[in-house]
Amino acid sequence: MTHQTVGHPVLPGLPDDPRAHAAEPTSSCPVEITLAVLHGRWTTLVIREFLKGDHTFTELSRALPALSDKVLSDRLAHLTETGVLDRRRRSGWPPRVHYRLTPQGRRLGPVLQALWDWGAQQQPPPPSQTP
Amino acid sequence: MTHQTVGHPVLPGLPDDPRAHAAEPTSSCPVEITLAVLHGRWTTLVIREFLKGDHTFTELSRALPALSDKVLSDRLAHLTETGVLDRRRRSGWPPRVHYRLTPQGRRLGPVLQALWDWGAQQQPPPPSQTP
């Protein structure tokens, strides 16, 4: 019938969703919402660490040594505000704060996977160095 | 065997891919590659327009009226450099340049869909205004 030969829709979103036809960048667009959550250097790496399990501030700092305290603090606050992380203070001394992914945060796994898959096809993996 | 009850992997990439364990943001990480392509205001909207079909510079300018010529030019150059768009000059007067998605560019459809899906669950769509 048309030039389209594949079986999946090429456009994101339901066809009658007005947000799929926005004429300018708007924070109500679902794509923008997700990109805003992932926005900023280190953000995806932090999420990746949480996909492995929950962490405290210091544990994360050790997992990503080149990430400064200030930016780590910024990222944790941002991801907590956006509902990706759950922040939990444990009483006692020394003070410890545990972070973990919320159910919404866990749903970012497939999103990162989609981003990974596209990028991986752009640049094939380096030869595996099996010792 | 473990605490994991779902059937899909939570981590992006093959487990033995060294890029899945990077300790800092690096341009060789597939996730970073994709985010670099999508980076910048207006970029996803431009890609969306191309998922509908190919366009000339002016057609795009009309589809996204609030997008300035300079930024549109930047976006087209960036997406062409990264292999998402194919640039084709048609001889004659007035000069016209047609852009269209490459096969790699078309593969961004599912990526935008994944971004849309996550964002849509964060903020349900507004009530449809059926006239």
Place this chain on the structure above:
DNA sequence: CTGAATCCCTGCCGATACTG
């Protein structure tokens, strides 16, 4: 018609120092 050049302004990121 399709851009490229320039200028200014803003916002992010890193480094450093400090606090409950």
Place this chain on the structure above:
DNA sequence: CAGTATCGGCAGGGATTCAG
């Protein structure tokens, strides 16, 4: 331990102007 306060550098984006 887990942050906040402050500062400076730099890149992104918009407006305007000019060119092939």
